[in-house]
Amino acid sequence: MKSEIIKTKRTNIRKMLLMIPLICSLLALGFNFLGGPEIVRLSAETIINHWAILWLSVIIALTAGLLNNLEKKSTNFKTIIGLPINLQKKEMSRVLLVTGFAALGSLLLIITILLTSLLIRTSPYLVPLSSCILAVILIFVTSLWQVPFCLWLSRKTNFFITLLLNSMLNLNLGTLFAPTKDWWIIPYSWHLRVQMPLTKLHSNGIPLPQKDELLSYSVIPIALVLSFLLFFVLTFVAVRSFNKIEVK
Known part of the structure; x- marks a missing residue:
């Protein structure tokens, strides 16, 4: 884990981590201000919506892809293969690192939402601020499965395919x-x-009308269970796949 963190120093990974939550917030606010005062009230909710539709998936794909690019451009994983270490644990550390970056990005987004609520006193408008914070946390948790998936995909393909596929599937299919x-x-x-x-x-x-079926909280435990199961399955696949590069 320490070695992976050191590798990210002086790279675009950390810069992107700081910039993407800010870009997401500024774009959402820009669209809202174009809609007039009534839409501006929905700034906090809109920031969260934009984050879920695109930007969290972009952070995960970018981080995973850039991490693999660092290895491919240096020694194409030969240094890692030659070390007397457990390759499965090595890949697990990379999964945890990307997860940590996604969590930090989510935390930065929460901070921007808090600042937005101070600057625009009527935002959030539809729900309490606590619900907005909980929404960001749940979005992060239910997106965790993308971490091992993007690490595996970017290693098998390349950075651009991973970024394009993960963001476009989220934006369109999701x-x-x-x-x-x-x-x-x-x-x-x-x-x-x-x-x-x-x-x-x-x-x-x-905004959803009152008593709309999409407002049901029953979907939350189902999504959490499915997300954890898929995360563990894909992590197992990614770790086993990474271990096989030893024999190449």
């Missing part, structure tokens, strides 16, 4: 299935669905 009854079938829709009852906002950015 938003398509999240409001439907089949939301649980598509992993990319899980984090979009759990934020709806907490922010009272549809994945398309429109």
